[in-house]
Amino acid sequence: xLELIQGSADTYYNSDFVDAKSGGAASIHNPRGIARLxxxxxxxxxxxxxxxxxxxxxxxxxxQQRGITYYCKxxxxxxxxxxxxxxxxxxxxxxxxxxxxxxxxxxxxVDKAIADYDKAIQLNSELVETYTHRGNAYRAKAELDSAIxxxxxxxxxxxxxxxxxxxxxxxxxxxxxxxxxxxxxxxxLLQDVDVAAAFHNNYGSIAAFERKIGVRLPKEIVExxxxxxxxxxxxxxxxxxxxxxxxxxxxxxxxxxxARLAGVPRExxxxxxxxxxxxxxxxxxxxxxxxxx
Numbered sequence: 271x272l273e274l275i276q277g278s279a280d281t282y283y284n285s286d287f288v289d290a291k292s293g294g295a296a297s298i299h300n301p302r303g304i305a306r307l308x309x310x311x312x313x314x315x316x317x318x319x320x321x322x323x324x325x326x327x328x329x330x331x332x333x334q335q336r337g338i339t340y341y342c343k344x345x346x347x348x349x350x351x352x353x354x355x356x357x358x359x360x361x362x363x364x365x366x367x368x369x370x371x372x373x374x375x376x377x378x379x380v381d382k383a384i385a386d387y388d389k390a391i392q393l394n395s396e397l398v399e400t401y402t403h404r405g406n407a408y409r410a411k412a413e414l415d416s417a418i419x420x421x422x423x424x425x426x427x428x429x430x431x432x433x434x435x436x437x438x439x440x441x442x443x444x445x446x447x448x449x450x451x452x453x454x455x456x457x458x459l460l461q462d463v464d465v466a467a468a469f470h471n472n473y474g475s476i477a478a479f480e481r482k483i484g485v486r487l488p489k490e491i492v493e494x495x496x497x498x499x500x501x502x503x504x505x506x507x508x509x510x511x512x513x514x515x516x517x518x519x520x521x522x523x524x525x526x527x528x529a530r531l532a533g534v535p536r537e538x539x540x541x542x543x544x545x546x547x548x549x550x551x552x553x554x555x556x557x558x559x560x561x562x563x
Contacts, residue, residue, distance in 0.1 A: 298322075300331055307339050315339045330359045334366055341373055349373045364394035368403070375407055383407045398428045402437065414445040422522070429523050432461035436468055443479070448488050455494045456513060457531060459503040466497040507533065511542060518543075 303318030319336035322329050337352030353370035356363055371386030387404035390397055405420030421438035428434070439454030458465050473479040476495055480486055487495070505513075514532025517523040518539075523531065529539035 299325070300329070300335065303332070303339075304335055307335065307342070310342075312339050312343050328359055330356050330363060330366075333359070334363070334369070337366075337373075338369060341369070341376075346373050346376050362393055364390045364397055367393065368397055368400050371400075371407075372403060375403065375410075378410075380407050380410050396427075398424050401427070402434070405437070405441070409441055409444070414441055417441050418445065426522050429527050432458055432463045433468075435461065436463050436465055439465075440469065440472070443487070443491070444483060446483065446485065448491060452488075452491060452494065453513065453516060455491070456505065457517070459494065460505065460510070460513075460531060460533075466495055469495045470497075511539075514539065515543065519547075 299318040299322035303315045303322065306312075306315035306318060316336055316339050319332045319339065322332035323336070326332070333352045333356040337349045337356065340346070340349035340352060350370060350373045353366050353373065356366040357370070360366070367386045367390040371383040371390065374380075374383040374386060384404060384407045387400050387407065390400045391404070401420045401424035405417040405424065408414070408417035408420060418438060418441050421434065421441055425431075425434040425438060435454045436458040439451050439458060442448075442451035442454060455465050469476075469479070473482065476487060476492055511532040511534060514523070514528040514530075514534075517531060518525060518528035525539060526536050529536040532539055534542070
C-alpha cells in the first residue's frame, strides 16, 4: 500500500500535473512537500502542504498530498478529510478516490473502499493498481470470484508485474481452484517471486492456511509453497512451454511475454502454437508490425 502512495508522489513531483492542480505562490510548497514526503519527513511535508492550502484554499494537489502524508503517518481520519476536500474541489480526480478507498480499506470499511475504487475506475480505467486494490477488498469480503476477476484485469493490463501472478494464485488457493493456483504460483516462481516467503508472511504456515480453508492442500501445491533455500526453481521444458501457451491462449499475455515465460524464443513460440490447439493465423498487436499486414 505504501508503494502506491510513494508512486503517486513520484507521478506528481516535477510534473505538469502539479502545475495544473496548483498555482501561484502555493505551487512552491507542493514540490518541496512532495520531496519531504518521499524522504519520510512527514511533519515537514504536512507543514508545506498546509502552507500551500493557506495561500490557495482551492489547491487540490495540496489536499491530496497532505492526505497521503497523513495516511503514511497512519492518521487515517485526517487523510480521509483531505481526500474529501480534494474530491469536493475536483469531483473527477480519480487518484483521490483511489487513495480515499485505500484509507477506508485501512479502517476496514470495505464497502466504502469498493465504492471509491469503482468511482476511480469509472473516471480512469488506466489506474491499474485500482483493480488490484479492489480485488483485495473483495477478497476481504470472501467474494473470491470478484477478487479474481479484478486480479485478472490488473494482470492483463500490466502483465510485467510478477507479483500479480502470486496475488491471483493466492486467491485461487482460497477458492480451492488448485489447477489455477498451481498455474499462477508456477508463473510467479519462474519470474523469481519468492512464493514461499510471501505465503508464509501472510499465513504463518501451510498448516495454518489449511485450517483456515478447512482442507488439505494438494501435494504439488505444498511443494510450490515450500522454501527452496536459495535453489532456483526448475521446470520441465515442455511443461513450461505449455504454461506460456495457457496464458497466451487466455489472452492474458502477448506472444513475446508468453514466450519469455515459456523460456523459448518468440519465433519458436509462434511455430509451436499449433501443437497446443492455438491458431497459427492469429496475430496479436505485438506481432502485427512484422506480419506484412
